[in-house]
Amino acid sequence: CKADVEELLLYRDLVPLLEEALGKFSTRDTEEVIQSVRTAVPLSKHSGFMLLMPTYMEKDAVLCTKFVCMYKREEGSTLPAVNATVVLLDPERGNVKAVMDGEVITAMRTAAVSAISSKLLMDPGAEVLTILGTGTQALSHYNVFTEMFSFKEVRVWSRSIERAESFVRSLKGPVTVSSSVEEVVRGADVIVTVTRCTEPILMGRWVKPGAHVAAVGACRPDRRELDDTLMKEAVVYVDSREGAMAESGDVILSGAEIFAELGDVINRVKPALRNKTTVFKSLGMGIEDAVPAKLIFDKWKAKSSSL
Numbered sequence: 001c002k003a004d005v006e007e008l009l010l011y012r013d014l015v016p017l018l019e020e021a022l023g024k025f026s027t028r029d030t031e032e033v034i035q036s037v038r039t040a041v042p043l044s045k046h047s048g049f050m051l052l053m054p055t056y057m058e059k060d061a062v063l064c065t066k067f068v069c070m071y072k073r074e075e076g077s078t079l080p081a082v083n084a085t086v087v088l089l090d091p092e093r094g095n096v097k098a099v100m101d102g103e104v105i106t107a108m109r110t111a112a113v114s115a116i117s118s119k120l121l122m123d124p125g126a127e128v129l130t131i132l133g134t135g136t137q138a139l140s141h142y143n144v145f146t147e148m149f150s151f152k153e154v155r156v157w158s159r160s161i162e163r164a165e166s167f168v169r170s171l172k173g174p175v176t177v178s179s180s181v182e183e184v185v186r187g188a189d190v191i192v193t194v195t196r197c198t199e200p201i202l203m204g205r206w207v208k209p210g211a212h213v214a215a216v217g218a219c220r221p222d223r224r225e226l227d228d229t230l231m232k233e234a235v236v237y238v239d240s241r242e243g244a245m246a247e248s249g250d251v252i253l254s255g256a257e258i259f260a261e262l263g264d265v266i267n268r269v270k271p272a273l274r275n276k277t278t279v280f281k282s283l284g285m286g287i288e289d290a291v292p293a294k295l296i297f298d299k300w301k302a303k304s305s306s307l
């Protein structure tokens, strides 16, 4: 259940394992990782999609799939925008070993991958972090970024100043809020976009040269968070080239060139161009769920057998 996942999943364990897995994925060695572009089933009546994300890591003996439903929710709706379940199987027998709540896994692994992109691509002297959005991903990104890095200033934007203020009240440290994207973005060294918007909200002309953008929302081919100027002027990194070419409106509709996968940087096949403006376009991939699922299962088993 959600409480077990929350207790067992820690960023300090998750981040290095995800970094290793991203590197394995980018080798395209099928004995390391088999993970195709996910299947998206439209739920038109409900303005949503179900995404199916099967993954096999032969050498690590991990067979896993996530079912995740994403919806276009009206502002103020109490229904979840993202609802996920992770299923871990025994690769030898094909039986289900565990069914896990996917909400915390999705929130934490997505934020952990954005943090890895920032570790690799941001200016090492980065001082100002800006988060656009105040939902589930905004919180997990705030948590891991403040755990891993020492920003001098954190800024948060939401379309509604009341929502931004209420989000900030749930956080530990000092945060500046605004309902102007331009205001929070100007001068920021790292910008995280975690919104459900469908049209660009982050304009390249506001972004400081050399900044790093981790772009997490807009995960369908017709959705955008970033404008063409930013996409074309920045060096673009992705989690998966195939995934980005199939699902990212920011990549497809801008015609921007993908420079590298994060795994290529981890494998030292492509450089981390820290002195340039960089965009990491995150779509999410099955290995990012398979890795925490195994970690949680192994910890849960060790804990149960010690009782």
Ligand SMILES: NC(=O)C1=CN([C@@H]2O[C@H](COP(=O)(O)OP(=O)(O)OC[C@H]3O[C@@H](n4cnc5c(N)ncnc54)[C@H](O)[C@@H]3O)[C@@H](O)[C@H]2O)C=CC1
Binding pocket: 070, 081, 082, 106, 110, 133, 134, 135, 136, 137, 138, 158, 159, 194, 195, 196, 197, 198, 201, 215, 216, 217, 218, 219, 282, 283, 284, 285
């Ligand atoms: N790349 C990845 O691996 C993943 C991406 N996502 C995506 O990240 C985004 C955020 O997800 P959650 O935090 O779970 O959602 P959420 O619903 O908890 O938060 C969404 C935020 O976007 C804001 N928002 C909604 N419509 C907007 C609009 N038109 N313009 C500007 N802001 C708007 C909301 O006020 C809220 O602050 C979604 O687009 C989701 O699909 C989610 C999980 C994984």
Ligand SMILES: O=C(O)C1=NCCCC1
Binding pocket: 068, 069, 070, 082, 106, 219, 283, 284, 285
């Ligand atoms: O990878 C995921 O998990 C998701 N990606 C796109 C939006 C929904 C969740």
